[in-house]
Amino acid sequence: MNEDNDHLEAALRSLKPRAPGGHVVAALHREFDKPVTDSRPWFLKAGLLWVGAMSVCFVIFMGFNFTRSGAVPNYRLIGVSQSEPSLDLFNPIQLKDGTYARPVRVHWDRSAQWEDASTQTRLIHYQPEEKLALIPLEIF
Amino acid sequence: MSDAHAHQDWRAWFAENGARLKLIARQWTRSDADADDVVQEAFVRFWKHQRHMPGNPNALVVTSIRRAALDLLRRSDRRTAREKAVAADTETIGWFEPEADPRLQSLAESLELLPAEQREVVVLKIWGELTFDEIGEQLAISPNTAASRWRYAMEALRKLITARTYE
Numbered sequence: 001m002n003e004d005n006d007h008l009e010a011a012l013r014s015l016k017p018r019a020p021g022g023h024v025v026a027a028l029h030r031e032f033d034k035p036v037t038d039s040r041p042w043f044l045k046a047g048l049l050w051v052g053a054m055s056v057c058f059v060i061f062m063g064f065n066f067t068r069s070g071a072v073p074n075y076r077l078i079g080v081s082q083s084e085p086s087l088d089l090f091n092p093i094q095l096k097d098g099t100y101a102r103p104v105r106v107h108w109d110r111s112a113q114w115e116d117a118s119t120q121t122r123l124i125h126y127q128p129e130e131k132l133a134l135i136p137l138e139i140f
Numbered sequence: 141m142s143d144a145h146a147h148q149d150w151r152a153w154f155a156e157n158g159a160r161l162k163l164i165a166r167q168w169t170r171s172d173a174d175a176d177d178v179v180q181e182a183f184v185r186f187w188k189h190q191r192h193m194p195g196n197p198n199a200l201v202v203t204s205i206r207r208a209a210l211d212l213l214r215r216s217d218r219r220t221a222r223e224k225a226v227a228a229d230t231e232t233i234g235w236f237e238p239e240a241d242p243r244l245q246s247l248a249e250s251l252e253l254l255p256a257e258q259r260e261v262v263v264l265k266i267w268g269e270l271t272f273d274e275i276g277e278q279l280a281i282s283p284n285t286a287a288s289r290w291r292y293a294m295e296a297l298r299k300l301i302t303a304r305t306y307e
Contacts (some may be wrong), residue, residue, distance in 0.1 A: 016237040018165035024180045
């Protein structure tokens with residue numbers, strides 16, 4: 001009986017299913033050709049954006065002081081940090097469309113420090129962040 | 141988030157696997173055109189959201205196909221009974237390429253005659269390349285039930301082929 005099943009399974013494997021229509025392949029190729037979006041987590045992207053924005057502000061601030069007083073404060077960016085995010089997972093909920101999702105809350109904080117060595121002054125910018133997101137759940 | 145399949149050529153992967161994916165989709169759809177739509181929607185969904193995940197992508201794609209097919213069935217249930225009847229009557233496209241060997245052609249036609257619950261186990265095992273455990277997860281049945289449906293399907297196929305041979 002097992003030998004019969006093996007023969008039958010081999011015969012089934014030799015059958016060739018019909019390929020998807022050409023329009024399916026064309027649609028998928030269009031999808032593959034679209035520019036690939038940045039797959040980094042959104043909180044990292046937000047962090048990089050924030051560091052960039054703070055750097056621009058600092059340059060503008062320095063330029064403003066230079067044109068106003070003629071003196072150049074010697075502030076230097078000495079550190080930028082972002083904490084590890086902490087996650088809170090909540091019980092799944094049912095959405096309006098009938099699907100399920102798990103709410104997730106993410107906490108993290110960012111800080112940037114500038115120092116003027118000549119006056120021993122330090123500027124610290126601290127920014128805590130919190131975001132809520134829904135992770136879709138597959139339920140059959 | 142690292143991409144576990146950063147160097148995967150997905151065009152080549154789909155070219156190699158598209159036909160068996162469509163056969164899987166066909167198990168849960170009412171027509172050849174619906175199966176095409178399901179494969180397209182499911183693969184795009186997988187490619188956008190799950191292609192970075194580690195491990196063999198096959199089981200994820202099969203899950204995505206089943207979900208897309210069930211979504212489509214729910215949507216199309218809203219169609220009128222008349223539309224459904226017309227759609228069923230016009231469906232004449234076979235699931236497999238025509239076979240020159242009459243025994244294989246008979247086998248292909250016999251597979252389509254199996255009860256749906258046996259047929260989907262056969263298709264998921266042979267063309268879905270899933271184990272009985274994985275089939276059980278897909279269909280929300282135990283692995284033992286999947287295995288017994290497989291045995292019934294093999295028995296039924298043997299009977300159908302024998303009957304066709306003596307027709």
